[in-house]
Amino acid sequence: MSDVYAPRGLARILETAGAWLLALLWIAPLAYAVWTAFHPPEFSTRFELFAPLTLENFARAWEAAPFARYFLNTFVLVTVILACQLVLCTLAAFAFARYAFPGQTLVFALVLAQLMIMPDVLIVENYRTMGRIGILDSIPAIGLPYMASAFGIFLLRQTFKTVPRELDDAARVEGATPLQVLWRVYVPLGRPVYVAYGLVSVSYHWNNFLWPLIVTNSVEARPLTVGLQVFSSTDQGVDWSIICAATLLTAAPLLIGFLLFQRQFVQSFMRAGIK
Structure with a gap:
């Protein structure tokens, strides 16, 4: 018996060691950014246990660029995109999950096919479209190509299909319209999935760089x-302390959001059958 369990024990040790190695590789850049952001510039390339702490780097970063405007633009952008995605994806997912119509399988296959297309492939055509409708250099131009999401439709459809049809029938007997059934039955039951998808959508569009x-x-x-x-194109060279401070200012809302909703994030994907 010991010979049988020995390979399993060795495999478990190797898996644990690999997980720790990946964790260290992931956390090392973050630890460096935190260290550099909270210490004077001369400590960006050397470590001292009792190095003085400072918040000056954050003040310099805030003054070096119009961060208030950038935060406002980003907040408006991700909020509008998420609101439009939730409305459109909810309606489409409800239709795919509970209604039968000609060509349903083909249409849903086309939706899934969009998951296989990299957004970068559509940049040229999207840019031409934004130019033709005259909204270049604006927040709507950034968000318009993302107002609907094939991933959101698929995720919500999987969730809606798990709702018992008896709830539909009970609501319709009470005189509820299809939209009332959707709003009062399906949306509340899919709340954890909405939280998870909201985190995915917000994090993606918060970090999106190339298209904006x-x-x-x-x-x-x-x-x-x-x-x-702005911080990487100065004539004085690269100041890592101010870059790290600016990066932490940018990433802080996402980190806080994930820490607050991490349980709902994991549970919702488990319920949807996605790994």
Whole structure:
């Protein structure tokens, strides 16, 4: 028996060691950013146990760029995109989950096919479209290509299909319309999934860089990620202390959001059968 369990024990040790190695590789850049952001610039390349702490780097980063405008642009952008995605994805997912119509399988296959297309492939055509409708260099130009989400439709459809049809029938007997059934039955039952998808959507569009960089030219329309490039294009060279401080300012809302909703995030994907 010991010979049988020995390979399993060795495999478990190797898995644990690999997990710790990956964790260290992930946390090392974050630890460096935190260290550099909270210490004077001369400590960005050397470590001292009792090095003085400072918040000056954050003040310098805030003054070096219009962070208030960048935060406002980003907040408006992710909020509008998420609101539109939730409405459109909810309606589409409800239709796919509970209604039968001609060509349903084909249409849903086309929705799933969009999951296989990288967004970067559509940049040129999206840019031309934004130019033709005259909204380049604006927040709507950044968000318009993302107002609907194939991933959101798929995720909510999987969730809605697990809702018993008896609840539909009971609501309709009480005189509820299809939209009332959706709002009062399906949406409350899918609340954890909405939380998880909201975190995914917000984190993606909060960190999106390439498309906002291409479609915007002015400070008035640029989000945080594009604004960060200001710190890497100075004539005095790269100041890692101010770059790390600016990066932490940008990432802090996402980190706080994930820590607050991490349990709902994990549980919702488990319920939807997605790994």
